[in-house]
Amino acid sequence: MSKKTKILLGVTGGIAAYKAAEITRLLIKKGYLVKVIMTRTAEDFITPLTFETLTNEGVYQYNTVIKDKPMLHIDLARWADLILIAPTTAEFLSKIMHGRAEDLLTTTCLAFDKKIVLAPSMNKNMWANKATQENYKALKRRGLIFSGPDFGSQACGDIGTGRMKEPEDIIEDIKSLTKKKLKLFENKKIVITAGPTQEFIDPVRYLSNRSSGMMGCEIANAFYDHGAKVILVKGPCSYKEKDEIDSIEVKSAQDMLLSVENNMSNCDIFVSVAAVSDFIVKDLSKEKIKSENISNLELEKNTDILKTISQKYNIFSIGFAAETSELKSNAIKKLKEKKVSVIAANKVSFSEGIDNENNAITLYWGNGLEKNLGLKNKKDLAIEFVEEISNIYN
Numbered sequence: 340m341s342k343k344t345k346i347l348l349g350v351t352g353g354i355a356a357y358k359a360a361e362i363t364r365l366l367i368k369k370g371y372l373v374k375v376i377m378t379r380t381a382e383d384f385i386t387p388l389t390f391e392t393l394t395n396e397g398v399y400q401y402n403t404v405i406k407d408k409p410m411l412h413i414d415l416a417r418w419a420d421l422i423l424i425a426p427t428t429a430e431f432l433s434k435i436m437h438g439r440a441e442d443l444l445t446t447t448c449l450a451f452d453k454k455i456v457l458a459p460s461m462n463k464n465m466w467a468n469k470a471t472q473e474n475y476k477a478l479k480r481r482g483l484i485f486s487g488p489d490f491g492s493q494a495c496g497d498i499g500t501g502r503m504k505e506p507e508d509i510i511e512d513i514k515s516l517t518k519k520k521l522k523l524f525e526n527k528k529i530v531i532t533a534g535p536t537q538e539f540i541d542p543v544r545y546l547s548n549r550s551s552g553m554m555g556c557e558i559a560n561a562f563y564d565h566g567a568k569v570i571l572v573k574g575p576c577s578y579k580e581k582d583e584i585d586s587i588e589v590k591s592a593q594d595m596l597l598s599v600e601n602n603m604s605n606c607d608i609f610v611s612v613a614a615v616s617d618f619i620v621k622d623l624s625k626e627k628i629k630s631e632n633i634s635n636l637e638l639e640k641n642t643d644i645l646k647t648i649s650q651k652y653n654i655f656s657i658g659f660a661a662e663t664s665e666l667k668s669n670a671i672k673k674l675k676e677k678k679v680s681v682i683a684a685n686k687v688s689f690s691e692g693i694d695n696e697n698n699a700i701t702l703y704w705g706n707g708l709e710k711n712l713g714l715k716n717k718k719d720l721a722i723e724f725v726e727e728i729s730n731i732y733n
């Protein structure tokens with residue numbers, strides 16, 4: 340079976356339709372398999388014969404029916420890895436925005452559940468028109484991808500935004516969208532902890548913290564996307580990792596440590612993201628403590644999961660350190676004392692780091708090496724974190 344990426348090129352009726360021939364030529368030259376669907380109006384601007392010659396196969400027209408393929412729109416939608424519409428007219432933007440299915444191209448787009456890339460081409464006022472802009476924004480929100488339009492001189496003599504991106508630039512966008520992603524952690528087993536822990540005071544009450552589990556789950560997702568076998572040991576939180584990830588739900592630090600140790604065989608990397616409660620009560624009460632009897636809670640230090648794992652197992656370990664101040668000196672101290680490979684330090688306050696969609700991490704490792712990953716949403720940060728860990732690990 341062919342491993343070539345299959346592109347369905349939709350050509351609509353704009354003045355830039357002639358450039359679709361160059362796009363077809365370049366796609367084939369770059370090794371893509373290309374089929375072309377033209378709208379009825381596109382044929383007023385360029386003939387099907389041009390594309391038939393370039394692709395060496397029949398072009399699909401607005402009303403093409405193939406006798407033994409009555410579901411041509413479904414067949415084409417299944418065949419393609421990506422649909423590129425170049426040029427995309429204002430009319431076509433509006434049609435696709437409203438989910439129209441009035442010819443082969445609109446119907447195929449509606450039946451298609453992978454990436455659709457639109458390369459708009461129109462007069463600057465048509466592009467700036469509120470109707471077009473609303474269609475553009477709504478389609479972007481829906482996940483369609485835009486390649487252009489560009490600013491420049493237009494066929495009508497105007498200068499402004501609306502001209503189609505040059506064919507070479509559209510091909511660059513297609514290349515980066517279809518690039519096979521590098522799997523940085525293929526065949527590696529990674530155990531990750533996430534979320535808070537709960538430490539009982541009595542059968543009703545517990546000590547815990549504000550961790551949402553988002554950072555740990557997103558790191559698990561990012562390692563999974565890079566081909567790792569991920570085991571996620573998660574304290575009580577509502578944030579969800581990908582369904583495909585093996586996860587174990589625990590409550591206390593003791594449970595968490597036990598689950599981590601149960602999964603240490605053949606483990607390559609341990610990532611301790613969980614906000615493990617630093618304290619437990621000295622004497623766990625079997626009875627609910629009467630409120631009038633509580634004057635003092637005596638606390639003692641909790642199990643240190645990161646230190647235990649990194650000292651007991653010969654493993655690459657990464658610890659997260661949330662600090663309210665003196666980030667660097669505290670991180671370096673932990674790196675040495677706990678004998679971990681990398682410390683990912685982040686600042687926390689009532690409004691940053693914890694229980695928040697954004698985070699800022701600095702990595703510390705080796706003898707004085709550090710890398711600031713900046714402030715980002717936790718999903719993007721997790722992706723960058725995993726890429727950076729790959730550089731340090733390898």
Ligand SMILES: Cc1cc2nc3c(=O)[nH]c(=O)nc-3n(C[C@H](O)[C@H](O)[C@H](O)COP(=O)(O)O)c2cc1C
Pocket residue numbers: 350351352353354355378379380381427428429430431460461462465
């Ligand atoms: C000479 C000429 C040039 C046109 N150029 C454009 C254009 O560049 N962009 C555009 O959005 N519409 C353009 N139109 C309008 C479209 O052809 C018209 O909206 C058509 O219905 C589009 O159909 P389709 O999107 O189904 O191909 C042009 C019309 C004419 C007559």
